[in-house]
Amino acid sequence: MSEKRIGIVEKSNNKRQRVTQDRPEFSINDHHDVLLEILRRLDGPSLCSAACVCRLWSAVARNDSIWEELCFQQVSPRPSLSLRSVVSALGGYRCLYFLCIRPVLARLPKLLWTRDQLQLSLSLYCVHYYERLYVGAWIGDAPPSSLMFLRKPVNVV
Amino acid sequence: MKRSHQETYLEQQEAPSVAEYGKKLEGSSVGGGDDNIDELLAALGYKVRSSDMADVANKLEQLEMVLSNDVVGSSNSFLNDTVHYNPSDLSGWAQTMLSGLSYYPDLDPTRVCDLRPITNDDESCCSSNSSNKRIRLGPWCDSVSSESTRSVVLIEETGIRLVQALVACAEAVQQENLSLADALVKRVGSLAASQAGAMGKVATYFAEALARRIYRIHPSSAAVDPSFEELLQMNFYDSSPYLKFAHFTANQAILEAVTMARGVHVIDLGLNQGMQWPALMQALALRPGGPPSFRLTGVGAPSNREGIQELGWKLAQLAQAVGVEFEFNALTTERLPDLEPDMFETRPESETLVVNSVFELHPVLAQPGSIEKLLATVKAVKPSIVTVVEQEANHNGVVFLDRFNEALHYYSSLFDSLEDSVVIPGQDRVMSEVYLGRQILNVVAAEGIDRVERHETLDQWRRRMGTAGFDPVNLGYDAFKQASLLLALFGGGDGYRVEENDGSLMLAWQTKPLVAASAWKLAAELRR
Numbered sequence: 001m002s003e004k005r006i007g008i009v010e011k012s013n014n015k016r017q018r019v020t021q022d023r024p025e026f027s028i029n030d031h032h033d034v035l036l037e038i039l040r041r042l043d044g045p046s047l048c049s050a051a052c053v054c055r056l057w058s059a060v061a062r063n064d065s066i067w068e069e070l071c072f073q074q075v076s077p078r079p080s081l082s083l084r085s086v087v088s089a090l091g092g093y094r095c096l097y098f099l100c101i102r103p104v105l106a107r108l109p110k111l112l113w114t115r116d117q118l119q120l121s122l123s124l125y126c127v128h129y130y131e132r133l134y135v136g137a138w139i140g141d142a143p144p145s146s147l148m149f150l151r152k153p154v155n156v157v
Numbered sequence: 158m159k160r161s162h163q164e165t166y167l168e169q170q171e172a173p174s175v176a177e178y179g180k181k182l183e184g185s186s187v188g189g190g191d192d193n194i195d196e197l198l199a200a201l202g203y204k205v206r207s208s209d210m211a212d213v214a215n216k217l218e219q220l221e222m223v224l225s226n227d228v229v230g231s232s233n234s235f236l237n238d239t240v241h242y243n244p245s246d247l248s249g250w251a252q253t254m255l256s257g258l259s260y261y262p263d264l265d266p267t268r269v270c271d272l273r274p275i276t277n278d279d280e281s282c283c284s285s286n287s288s289n290k291r292i293r294l295g296p297w298c299d300s301v302s303s304e305s306t307r308s309v310v311l312i313e314e315t316g317i318r319l320v321q322a323l324v325a326c327a328e329a330v331q332q333e334n335l336s337l338a339d340a341l342v343k344r345v346g347s348l349a350a351s352q353a354g355a356m357g358k359v360a361t362y363f364a365e366a367l368a369r370r371i372y373r374i375h376p377s378s379a380a381v382d383p384s385f386e387e388l389l390q391m392n393f394y395d396s397s398p399y400l401k402f403a404h405f406t407a408n409q410a411i412l413e414a415v416t417m418a419r420g421v422h423v424i425d426l427g428l429n430q431g432m433q434w435p436a437l438m439q440a441l442a443l444r445p446g447g448p449p450s451f452r453l454t455g456v457g458a459p460s461n462r463e464g465i466q467e468l469g470w471k472l473a474q475l476a477q478a479v480g481v482e483f484e485f486n487a488l489t490t491e492r493l494p495d496l497e498p499d500m501f502e503t504r505p506e507s508e509t510l511v512v513n514s515v516f517e518l519h520p521v522l523a524q525p526g527s528i529e530k531l532l533a534t535v536k537a538v539k540p541s542i543v544t545v546v547e548q549e550a551n552h553n554g555v556v557f558l559d560r561f562n563e564a565l566h567y568y569s570s571l572f573d574s575l576e577d578s579v580v581i582p583g584q585d586r587v588m589s590e591v592y593l594g595r596q597i598l599n600v601v602a603a604e605g606i607d608r609v610e611r612h613e614t615l616d617q618w619r620r621r622m623g624t625a626g627f628d629p630v631n632l633g634y635d636a637f638k639q640a641s642l643l644l645a646l647f648g649g650g651d652g653y654r655v656e657e658n659d660g661s662l663m664l665a666w667q668t669k670p671l672v673a674a675s676a677w678k679l680a681a682e683l684r685r
């Protein structure tokens with residue numbers, strides 16, 4: 001689909017004239033797969049910003065494969081397929097990133113992100129999933145959370 | 158110039174006064190040139206610069222501490238045979254003495270004694286520097302546990318009176334002088350109420366425990382509401398690293414032992430809320446080569462049978478989610494030694510057996526002979542690995558006063574660690590303190606069968622396991638790495654440390670080990 005655009009063209013007698021031009025318009029919003037590929041290559045903060053642009057982008061950003069890519073950016077070799085099924089069962093990569101990986105990286109910014117850190121984050125994520133399962137309808141306002149220690153900032157004295 | 162006996166005497170006399178003088182000098186804002194040799198000491202023949210006073214006082218204090226604690230034989234020969242040059246250089250002399258006696262002071266400025274003048278001002282005690290609020294226990298505790306505190310610490314003056322009153326009260330109880338103990342415990346209560354920070358809270362719990370002991374109100378463990386107990390334990394799991402460390406380290410040992418197994422059967426001697434097993438199942442699910450089948454036998458109290466069944470169902474849901482074949486058995490028993498090997502229905506031809514005990518062995522010590530029976534039962538089922546996590550403390554001594562001192566030291570460190578990590582919101586910290594407070598009550602006030610918090614040190618457990626026919630298994634570097642990473646996440650200003658101790662791992666707060674994790678296998682001649 002092309003749109004009519006008003007363009008400025010310089011004519012030979014040095015006068016500028018407005019003309020209507022036919023230009024094929026490429027809107028990224030029409031091509032979700034391309035948008036996905038672009039978002040997949042972003043880093044954490046940029047991706048979070050991108051997810052706030054508009055409803056469409058937010059919906060595209062919910063695609064778990066983007067977050068999977070983000071979680072494994074620095075880890076090699078790439079983990080196996082079984083990991084994907086485990087993580088999706090536990091709530092998906094997006095939640096893993098927000099609940100575990102991002103706080104861990106924030107807490108230890110100089111950390112080299114390797115398989116060990118990933119494994120630990122996964123374990124904590126699993127415990128969190130189980131706790132929500134176990135606690136269910138807990139009496140009281142705030143249900144206990146095993147990831148509480150990751151949430152609040154630490155006052156380093 | 159050889160060091161004479163007279164000089165020794167003079168030095169020992171000098172040390173406290175130099176330290177005090179140094180403090181006075183620090184406190185007063187007298188200018189004086191920094192290069193000035195101190196006149197008063199010069200009159201005695203010692204050349205010390207005014208600017209070096211604090212340092213010299215520090216060294217002399219450490220030296221006094223070391224000399225009073227050191228083993229007699231080795232140091233005596235050193236003292237008598239060494240030649241010292243220029244002893245009027247007090248600073249250099251003290252330094253050579255310290256290094257000669259193989260004493261490596263931990264000169265971290267936040268831990269070594271802070272030579273500010275000790276005044277009665279509340280503001281100096283509650284200053285914004287939170288390291289001041291840290292509980293420091295002085296020389297009185299070194300005689301009890303000399304290896305655990307290598308750094309020299311000073312007691313803040315308001316804390317001194319509190320600790321002295323607590324110890325005096327415990328001594329009175331030990332000597333059965335109950336009227337004196339009663340008076341002292343009231344004093345402790347009022348002092349504790351005015352003491353800010355972790356020290357005050359610990360002292361309050363210990364005072365209550367002493368009061369219960371004096372008036373013979375023994376808290377029996379059966380009187381506690383199990384759902385409240387569960388709430389406290391869950392909260393303690395969430396807000397501090399001790400239980401997480403225990404679970405993760407034990408899981409790592411189990412994983413390393415079952416790498417080739419097609420079926421894994423874990424017997425958990427204390428299921429509680431089953432928080433240990435999700436992480437293990439997830440790690441098994443991601444094992445290269447596919448997950449083994451996982452069978453869990455959880456042991457719990459008979460009053461909680463429905464709770465355990467429900468827990469098993471929830472674990473099954475998780476297992477299904479991560480794709481691990483799962484089977485759950487619940488075993489209820491009032492006391493662990495009542496378990497018999499055939500209750501576990503082991504399938505040795507298809508399963509690798511693991512026995513796991515996290516803080517479950519020490520209550521068994523309350524009845525003589527029980528621990529041997531339990532360990533014999535464990536041996537009879539022929540596990541491939543036994544993981545044991547226990548508190549690293551000796552709260553099972555025969556003499557009450559020793560137990561009291563040990564417990565005071567131990568729980569002060571624990572409360573201190575909760576205080577320092579600002580991660581925990583206040584309400585959760587209170588719940589963790591209540592959880593620990595109940596342990597304190599049991600250690601101090603209960604006796605006989607009721608006293609179930611009979612913690613023993615790793616060395617003591619090693620002896621027991623060795624006698625029972627188990628060999629130690631090294632926990633390995635992966636476990637150490639994982640534990641270090643976990644503790645780094647907890648913040649607390651690097652107060653938490655993992656220490657390796659002959660193949661076992663210990664979680665320490667400010668160099669005081671608090672929890673010890675170890676793994677065991679059947680001794681060589683008993684394995685098939």
